[in-house]
Amino acid sequence: MDLINTIKERRSVRNFSEKNISEDILNHLLESVRWSPSWANTQCWEIIIIKDSTIRENLKNVISPKNPATKSIISAPLLFAVCGKKNSAGFYKDIAVTQLGDWMMFDLGIAVQSLCLAAHSLGLGTVIVGSFDHAAAGKILQVPSGYETIVLVPAGYPEKIPSPPKRREIIEFVHHDVF
Numbered sequence: 001m002d003l004i005n006t007i008k009e010r011r012s013v014r015n016f017s018e019k020n021i022s023e024d025i026l027n028h029l030l031e032s033v034r035w036s037p038s039w040a041n042t043q044c045w046e047i048i049i050i051k052d053s054t055i056r057e058n059l060k061n062v063i064s065p066k067n068p069a070t071k072s073i074i075s076a077p078l079l080f081a082v083c084g085k086k087n088s089a090g091f092y093k094d095i096a097v098t099q100l101g102d103w104m105m106f107d108l109g110i111a112v113q114s115l116c117l118a119a120h121s122l123g124l125g126t127v128i129v130g131s132f133d134h135a136a137a138g139k140i141l142q143v144p145s146g147y148e149t150i151v152l153v154p155a156g157y158p159e160k161i162p163s164p165p166k167r168r169e170i171i172e173f174v175h176h177d178v179f
C-alpha cells in the first residue's frame with residue numbers, strides 16, 4: 001500500500017474480530033512509534049500494553065459517557081495507553097524554548113499517527129480514544145507523577161470498516177502568503 005493511500009484509507013475502527021495480533025506485528029507497531037520524529041529527539045512517549053481484563057474494565061468505566069469507542073476498550077485484541085513525559089519536549093535545561101511551552105502533545109500526536117498508519121498498512125484497525133477521565137486512568141495504570149496518560153488506542157483486525165467522515169476541501173484550509 002503506498003503512503004498516500006494508507007493515509008487516506010485509514011479509518012477509526014471501533015469493531016474488531018477476535019483474531020489475535022502476532023508478536024511480530026506488535027513489534028512492527030512499536031517500531032513505528034520508536035522511529036517517529038520528536039522535539040530534539042526527546043522521544044517523550046511511554047506505551048502501556050494492557051492485557052489484564054480487570055484493568056480494561058476499570059478503564060472502560062472512566063471513558064466519557066456516550067463515547068462510541070467505549071466497547072472497544074474491552075473487545076479489542078490489543079489495547080495501548082500512550083503516556084507522555086511532561087516538560088521535556090520543547091524544553092532546554094528545564095526552560096521552555098518557545099512560547100508554546102510543552103510540545104509533548106505534538107510529539108505524541110505524531111507517534112500515535114505513526115502507530116495508526118503502521119497498523120492500517122498491516123491490515124489492522126485502530127481508534128484513538130482521547131475522551132476519558134485522564135486523572136482516573138493515570139491512577140488505574142499507575143502512571144508516575146511527571147507523566148500524563150494522553151490517549152488509549154484499541155487495535156485489532158477490523159470487523160467493520162466505517163465509511164469516511166467528510167473532510168474540508170483543500171481550498172477551505174489553505175492560505176496563500178498570509179492567513
Ligand SMILES: Cc1cc2nc3c(=O)[nH]c(=O)nc-3n(C[C@H](O)[C@H](O)[C@H](O)COP(=O)(O)O)c2cc1C
Nearest residue numbers: 010011012067068069127128129130131132164165
Ligand atoms: C486526539 C483524538 C481523540 C479522539 N478521541 C476519540 C474518542 O474519544 N472516541 C472516539 O470514538 N473517537 C475518537 N477519535 C477519533 C475521531 O473521532 C476520528 O479520527 C474522526 O472522526 C475522523 O474519522 P477517521 O479517523 O475515520 O478518519 C479521536 C481522534 C483524535 C485524533
